Amino acid sequence: MQIAASTKISALIKENPAAIEAIASINKHFEKLRNPLLRKVLASRVTIADAARIGGCEVERFYEKLAPLGFTVAAGKSTESMAQPVYTSNAELPAFLANLPAERLRRLDVCADIATGNDPFRKIMAAVDKVEENSALLLINTFEPTPLMAILKKKGYSYFTEEKSPDLVHTYFWRNGAAEPLAEESIKPAENNFEDTLARFAGKVKRVDVRHLEMPQPMVTILGELEKLPAGEALYVVHKRVPQFLLPQLDERGFHVAINEVGPNEVYLLIYREPTSEV
Structure with a gap:
């Protein structure tokens, strides 16, 4: 290659x-x-x-x-300029999008939300839920929303992404037949008593603070810490918000989450797996 x-x-x-x-x-x-x-x-x-x-x-x-x-x-590329490249999409638009009338395409730009540290999750989900048949949503973001794509794929939505530049990604979402309603409760963590759960893991807690990180680095950091978390221990995360994009991914991987929303820009998460009983 x-x-x-x-x-x-x-x-x-x-x-x-x-x-x-x-x-x-x-x-x-x-x-x-x-x-x-x-x-x-x-x-x-x-x-x-x-x-x-x-x-x-x-x-x-x-x-x-x-x-x-x-x-x-590639010939002539070994010393190519390191200036910012011009990004173009090599993939053709899916037929559905190529034939979609302009008035049937809704746009939602969340770049400003990301830049100011605001979580656009609820805004995005509300916009997606309004997508009707024969219409689509264009989400303008600073990175490819991989967790969101996974969530919506399971709900019956199709998607297509175009990287316009290193910090600008266009992602299209549309219904793939009869899409399942985006019930908010389906993305909420399980109910847990934070203090009781924390007491269960006394002396077996790894702490990480992600408040200073820009999206999507908090999620990347948390997943990285969980990958090397010893069995029987819990990860104590200090966050600015409840990470809605992360919760479904944790659930898929068998993790439980106890949440303590202390106040504005201060949320504590305790992420753990229930111990398996030996036979």
Whole structure:
């Protein structure tokens, strides 16, 4: 496979899964690729050039690590400019979107919400719930909303994403037949007594504070901590809000969540698995 600075990390991994270890060995910034949960969130929207900037290294380091795996640099691309690339979508719009009249496309821009630290979850879900048959919602965001896509796919919605730039992603949602209503209770955590649950895990709690992180880094950090959390222990998260995008993913993976909403911009989460009884 020929590669360039604009090649997506996900494309490298799809071509040869050994690329995960090759990239992870460059420096500690890329070790998160070994975590399948974080890899799903990050790899699909990061190019080699983006990753090099994140890791503070040269693009050539990627070429060196990937060469033994059979990757070759496209002619004329080994010294290509590191200026911000022009992003265009290589994928064609699905027929439904291509033929959709402009007046049937609703737009929701949540970039300002993300920039100011406001959680747009409820605003997005309210907009999606208003999508009728033969119409669609265009969500304008700063990153690919992977958790939201997973939630809505299960509810009978189709989606399509276009990366306009490293910090601008257009995601379209439309009903795939009779979509299931987006009942709010389906995304709420189980009812738990926070203090009682915390007492159960006395001395077996790992604490992490994600209040200073920008979306989607809180979710990425929490999933990373859970991946290495020892059995029988709980993760105590200090957050600015209840992470609605994260809750369904935790439920899918068998985690329980106890929540203590202390006040504005201060929420405590206790994430744990119930111990399995031995026979």
